[in-house]
Amino acid sequence: MQNVNSILKKSPLAELLQSENFVGWVYAIDYEFAYVMTNDLWKYKALGIPHNCFLVAASFDPQNLTQASEDEMEVILLRVLGSAKLPQDDDLVRTKIDHFKDQKSPMGTDRELDDITRSEMQFSGLKCRVLGTFFVDQDELWLGSDLESFATATRLNVYRPHGKALETIVNYVDPIRRNAAREMAEQLGLKGEIKPFQIGTVRYTSTDRLHRRAVRAEKVPVFVQPADFLGRRTAVLGMTRTGKSNMIKQMVSVVKRVADASQARIGQIIYDINGEYANANQQDKGALADIYPKDTVRYRMLEAEGFRELRTNFYEQLNEGFGIIQRELEEANRVTTDYVRAFVNLSLDEPDKGEFSEYKRWQVRVAAYKTLLYVAGFEPPANLKVRFDASKEIRTSVNSKAGENLPDPSQGLTLEQAKKWFLALRLANQESSLKSSSGNGKDWVDDALQTLINMIAQRQGNTYISGHRILTDAIKYHSPNRTSEVADEIYELLRDGKIVILDLSVGDARIREKVSTRIAQKIFQNSMQIFVEGRTPPNIVVYIEEAHNLIGKGMDLTETWPRLAKEGAKYRISLVYATQEVSSMHPNILANTENWFITHLNNAREVKELSQFYDFEDFGDSLIRAQDVGFARVKMLSSPFVIPVQIDKFDPEAERQRMAANQE
Known part of the structure; x- marks a missing residue:
């Protein structure tokens, strides 16, 4: 059976305390702060005590754990905030000043301090924040982020951790966090052990x-x-x-x-x-x-x-490009006239192909919208053509107003040809409302298409409008590639x-x-x-x-x-x-x-x-x-x-x- 000493030596608490790095004692403590008395010699041996450095304090002797009681088995973690005044500091300051007044040489070789006074002057105080308490539970190291209690009469030795002790402190993760990290890794789909x-x-x-x-x-x-x-x-x-x-x-x-x-x-x-x-x-x-x-x-x-x-390619990503145009017009406060309001409320969403009539109207609307982009100055992709169906009667009316035989739109129109086609369509529709060939009594040029061809022509009836020019602020967002x-x-x-x-x-x-x-x-x-x-x-x-x-x-x-x-x-x-x-x-x-x-x-x-x-x-x-x-x-x-x-x-x-x- 293992003796008590061999069991205690396994405690990770003892590994946090390095006797060679002893720096002083705690002379006052509460739940927030600890005040440490230190000495120049101890600081030198511990490689100094930098501002914000970590210190650890404990009442047990890490070299003689068998003498430690259960109540003592904890290590308080501190951070150095600054200096603290000791009760005798004022007297020592007066002594220093009197000593300096007696010096005749800048190097102070005239009269040295006696050993007792020099020894007294080496002591100073540190103000430290209490960061938490290390303790062991079921052979695992835990850190509580506060003090559970403190005893003002307890002698707390203070050490500055180096090497492995400091590495343990700065890389500490409590068991609950470690398990949570593993669970999180699994939830995120990460396989195997994810090392720090x-x-x-x-x-x-x-x-x-x-x-x-x-x-x-x-x-x-x-x-x-x-x-x-x-x-x-x-x-x-x-x-x-x-x-x-x-x-x-x-x-x-x-x-x-x-x-x-x-x-x-x-x-x-x-x-x-x-x-x-x-x-x-x-x-x-x-x-x-x-x-x-x-x-x-x-x-x-x-x-x-x-x-x-x-x-964005406005010709290919219709809704994304149209959304940018809508935002530009709204931010520029251009949505103030009827035709601009009608334009920003257009829908370019593709309907179900089973909705035959609506789908064909959408094709014409998209062709007119792309033509509007073209006349507004949006550079089109190479060899782009628009296609849609138009009855023979519609095509005849359009060609009559265009003064030439334009290609059948179902076979494809270049954007320049589409510009001529839609301008002629507008004139033909002005003279006589063009009816849909479906026999449902609807006009072939619906409200949405009328808005688009008016903007292409920059005319609403016989009145001049800005039309396609209101789109130019969005050109910088467009790429034909x-x-x-x-x-x-x-x-x-x-x-x-x-x-x-x-x-x-x-x-x-x-x-x-x-x-x-x-x-x-x-x-x-x-x-x-x-x-x-x-x-x-x-x-x-x-x-x-x-x-x-x-x-x-x-x-x-x-x-x-x-x-x-x-x-x-x-x-x-x-x-x-x-x-x-x-x-x-x-x-x-x-x-x-x-x-x-x-x-x-x-x-x-x-x-x-x-x-x-x-x-x-x-x-x-x-x-x-x-x-x-x-x-x-x-x-x-x-x-x-x-x-x-x-x-x-x-x-x-x-x-x-x-x-x-x-x-x-």
């Missing part, structure tokens, strides 16, 4: 001479759980050039690794405002498209080699697990915003529809830069972007948003964000906004002062507290090698 991945190493302060560069220092890795990202919201906040883009590239590569390892399809779409993900640059030495050439599809507003066209609706095409790529990059660095900013919103709307609506039908939506991760422009604090929660951010997780849509303006973000989205990566912020207002969440308030001064690239304060869903981390630099070459090894 390294995101960086612990870094407490901008000055890292002792705790990261000293010979005895050890850079402690920080890992995060992949399940924390999927179906969640992640904020990447900080000033320009402080590592936000590097962090997003790390996330993209991690999600790709998770997808490859678990044989799952996880689509990723990046709204690339500055073109830094779609294109290689000197800083990053490789674009994502170069690293994952088979799995990356790039889009751009303008034609470019290696990019797909982001705009597309054969399918871009939003539908992108959604299918995401379902297939591709990385889609929208290069929004070129083209009209207003167009970019509208196209971006339309794609986001399609992603949200399609995934929601799949979910409502009882099926499983695909896993999709959406990355957006300059997020305050899309999810601003003044936006209504029913708008596309706020709704995607708030409700998307339910439909397996993850959101990673990057911005330098925390205070400009929608507060509801910030409140529902699970993961945070915060680098340098340059003013107190942004820090104050951030201080409302978790324990970021402890890092306020550091966030403003420290401008080091990649120095982040990280709070993940699985982590119970904020961890200061130096984010690893994204390595394109290492990722290429990994991809090559997988293919072999």
Whole structure:
């Protein structure tokens, strides 16, 4: 039978306490703060005590666990907030001042302090926040995020954790979270064990001479759980050039690794405002498209080699293009006259072919609509023709007014021929109402067709109207090169697990915003529809830069972007948003964000906004002062507290090698 000592030695609590890193004792404690008395010598031996570093306190001796009572078997986790005043500090300050007054040399060699006074001066106090309590239950390490109780008479020894002890602390995930992560991975369709991945190493302060560069220092890795990202919201906040883009590239590569390892399809779409993900640059030495050439599809507003066209072909994607025209007219406040109202209320929806008469009317309406686009200046695809049926009587009337024999529309008309045909049709119908050949008494030129041919002719009766000219503002959204609706095409790529990059660095900013919103709307609506039908939506991760422009604090929660951010997780849509303006973000989205990566912020207002969440308030001064690239304060869903981390630099070459090894 094992003795008590051998059993206790297995306790993970003892591994958190390193006797060689003893730094002092707790001299006052409550539920929120602990005050520690330390000494210059102890701090030196422990490689200093940086601001915001972790400390651990316990009343038992880790070298003699047999003497510990059950009540003592816990370790209190602390974070250093700043200095604290000891009762004798005022006397010691007066002693120092008197000593300095007696010095004749700047180097202070005239008269040394006596040993007792010098010893007294080495003691100082630390103010620490209580982060929680480690304890063991059923041989597992647990962390409660508070103190269950405290005894002011108990002697609490304080240690600064290094190496394995610190690694255990910063990478701690409680058993409940671990099980939840496994269940979440199964729900997301991820197969096998999904291991945590390294995101960086612990870094407490901008000055890292002792705790990261000293010979005895050890850079402690920080890992995060992949399940924390999927179906969640992640904020990447900080000033320009402080590592936000590097962090997003790390996330993209991690999600790709998770997808490859678990044989799952996880689509990723990046709204690339500055073109830094779609294109290689000197800083990053490789674009994502170069690293994952088979799995990356790039889009751009303008034609470019290696990019797909982001705009819509109004001739092919009728409803999508017509929807853009409708929005343009409404935003320009052009829907004020009868014919414009009639136009925006047209329906281009294809009826059932069994509805013979309605279907033929729809064919004529579509032909007239495409002709209207043509005369308005929308460049048509090459060799485009329109086709519809017209009776011999109709054709004869039209040819009479056209002054020439135009081809039979059922055999196809070029758009120039269609223009002549519909202009002649309008004149023929003005003289005598043309009747449908079906014998139902209906006019062949119904109200919808009359509106379209009036706009082609720019005449309503004998009155001049702007007609097709009101469509010209929408030309910039049109491309004759597309054969399918871009939003539908992108959604299918995401379902297939591709990385889609929208290069929004070129083209009209207003167009970019509208196209971006339309794609986001399609992603949200399609995934929601799949979910409502009882099926499983695909896993999709959406990355957006300059997020305050899309999810601003003044936006209504029913708008596309706020709704995607708030409700998307339910439909397996993850959101990673990057911005330098925390205070400009929608507060509801910030409140529902699970993961945070915060680098340098340059003013107190942004820090104050951030201080409302978790324990970021402890890092306020550091966030403003420290401008080091990649120095982040990280709070993940699985982590119970904020961890200061130096984010690893994204390595394109290492990722290429990994991809090559997988293919072999």
